[in-house]
Every structure is written in structure tokens, then in C-alpha cells.
Amino acid sequence: MSTDTIRAYYNAFNAGDINGMVDCLSDAFVHDVNEGQRRDGKAAFADFCAHMNRCYKETLTDMVIMVSEDGTRAAAEFTVNGTYLETDGSLPKAHGQSYVLPAGGFFTLEDGKITRVTTYYNLNDWIRQVS
Template identity: 55%
Template sequence: MTVAETLAAYYAAFNRQDAEGMLALLANDVVHEPSQGTARHGKQAFREFLAHMNRCYAEQVIDPVFLTGEDASRGAAEFMLDGRYLETDEGLPPATGQTYRLRVGAFFALENGLITRVSNHYNLADWTQQVQSA
């Protein structure tokens, strides 16, 4: 698969809430760098993160655009994220089923066709304002 095909498969699995499909595209030593918080290391940590996210949020990636490097070692995605806040996440406002829409940027490193780094970036203040005013 090309980098763009790998990223498209990753987000297709995300939209299905298919954690195992996402994990199949990751290297065992993957590093996940969230927009806020501490980096996670390894597939098991990523698996736990996905379970948490699927419990607290229902999200869909809308119209992703992929950018790739020439040597198949880097890629990026920009997209809109439509979501619903299902269960209160620690340290965040109470969940009451609020909906939100965010622009997200994600950066990837790949090696031997597998994702070795996922770095997500979004505006937490915008998200917070949306769920507090809903």
C-alpha cells in the first residue's frame, strides 16, 4: 500500500470504530502523540486509548485530505471531525450527548508500510466551547 492508501485505510477503520483494523496498520512500537497530554508507546497503549475514545466519543472523519512525502516515510492528513460526546472524560466538561465539529491535523511516520508515529492536533478550546454551549 502507498502512504495515502495506508492513511485512508486507517481512517476508514476509525470511522467503523474498528480498533483492530486500525491496530493492524501500526508497528508494535508505535508512538501516539495526542494534541494534549503525554505520548503513548506501543500497540497495547494505543488499544487502551481507542477503547477509552470509543466509550466517551462517537466520531467520524469527514473529507480527509492526505499529503505524503516522496520516500514513503511520512504522511499527513487534514479533515473535519464530526462527533458526539457520550460519556464524561476525566478533566473535561460533563457529557450530555453534545455534538461538535473540529478541524484536525494529523502527522504520521511510517516504516516498512506500518505506521510508527501518530501525532494529532486540534483546538481543545474550540471543542470545550462547543460542548459547553450545546
């Protein structure tokens, strides 16, 4: 079941379906990003996703999902294939640059829902690719 939840979450991501991603989350959800601040709750996460969809068009490929024996922890490794659509804050100016990044996510799950996701990628590599 945990693998199904993670796969549904990333399938919704690839479809740009924020509601589908939020449907995979617990009410006690937290989101950590290696280069950002923690977001608490589904609403904060949905706002973050809407911002990301404005600034970036990304598809994840080469997905590998690993789940602990008890189903409470999971990890995913994948490749981010993206296009930088709109300048994001103080980051480099956007003009449709393409990028490819290795990335991953770590999950905590409870009752078939994601309670935490922590996303990792190399921001310096991304900046180099879009500059």
C-alpha cells in the first residue's frame, strides 16, 4: 500500500494535479525542502505547489521507490526533467531554460497517507544549468 501511495503522489505530480497530490496527504502533513522552509499542513503545501507550477514545468522519470518492511517509511529517487517558466524570487531570470537534475524524496506514512515528505536536489547544479 505504501508504494501505491507514493506512486499516486508522483503520478499526480507529473500530471500537474495538485489536488491529486494533496489527496495522498495526512491532515498532519509537513513538507521539508533542502533549500527552503518547512510547510505545515495541506493548504500551505497546495500553495507551494501552485507557485511551483507557475514557475516550473517538471516531469519526473527513472523513478525508484523503496519502502520499509513496516510500510511507515519510504524513499524515492528520480530524475527531474524541467523547464524554467517564470522567474522565481531572487533566482536567475527565467526564459524557458531546460534542466535535468537527480533528486529524491523521503516519506513518513501512516494509515496509507503521507505525513511527511522531505525533498532533496542540488540547487547549485540547477542554478548552473539555468544561468
